[in-house]
Amino acid sequence: MPEQNTIAVWDPLIRLFHWSLVAAFLVAYLTEDDLMTLHVWAGYTVLGLIGFRLLWGIVGTRHARFTDFVRSPSVVLAYLRDIAAQRAKRHLGHNPAGGAMVIVLLVTLLLIGLTGLGVYAVEEHAGPLAGMLGGLGHDAEEFLEEAHEWLANLAVVLIVLHVAGVVLAGRQHGENLVRAMINGRKRAAERR
Numbered sequence: 001m002p003e004q005n006t007i008a009v010w011d012p013l014i015r016l017f018h019w020s021l022v023a024a025f026l027v028a029y030l031t032e033d034d035l036m037t038l039h040v041w042a043g044y045t046v047l048g049l050i051g052f053r054l055l056w057g058i059v060g061t062r063h064a065r066f067t068d069f070v071r072s073p074s075v076v077l078a079y080l081r082d083i084a085a086q087r088a089k090r091h092l093g094h095n096p097a098g099g100a101m102v103i104v105l106l107v108t109l110l111l112i113g114l115t116g117l118g119v120y121a122v123e124e125h126a127g128p129l130a131g132m133l134g135g136l137g138h139d140a141e142e143f144l145e146e147a148h149e150w151l152a153n154l155a156v157v158l159i160v161l162h163v164a165g166v167v168l169a170g171r172q173h174g175e176n177l178v179r180a181m182i183n184g185r186k187r188a189a190e191r192r
């Protein structure tokens, strides 16, 4: 039975997407040098999840859609100023700053996956890009490897900021956003 005075915000696919992404990223990150087969499969999983999320951002449920949370840079900056001044408005879906972080995370993870496919093709002559990139030389290999690693480290920084943002927003609005990403529900009405 849903808690009283709560409203469904995150649909089951978004929640499954989120926690699968957390697990797949963690596995890929921890297996970077050895366990190559596991690393590659975790990477494919991340790419598949991002593909799903891009589609779901267009045809998904209300708060999953990009139109629900992607805002212009000026709106995002104004919202960040409001957070600093402790007067940021509560949003049922992603707030403008959270929405911007979602996009940055998705793009970064997509680039990590694509550069990973590139490294796999050049180095191992394997994967879906092997036919296209398999013949590239040492410089290309170096570049792709550096980019892949740099982006992965960037993702870790972004994830730390993402979790910090989730904790901060939850505190400012007196709600448990992590639980909402588990059971999909948020408080419907404002507290008095």
Ligand code: HEM
Binding pocket: 014, 017, 018, 021, 022, 025, 053, 064, 093, 094, 095, 098, 102, 105, 106, 159, 162, 163, 166, 177, 178, 179, 181
């Ligand atoms: C254990 C650490 C994490 C926690 C507690 C957490 C929590 C959350 C929460 C509460 C939201 C919803 C934010 C809101 O209310 O607006 C969210 C969204 C999101 N998080 Fe995380 N997160 C974690 C780790 C990660 C990691 C590691 C990634 C990426 C690899 C990630 C990517 C995302 C994305 C892409 C969204 C947007 C969900 C969507 O709309 O599809 N998160 N996260």
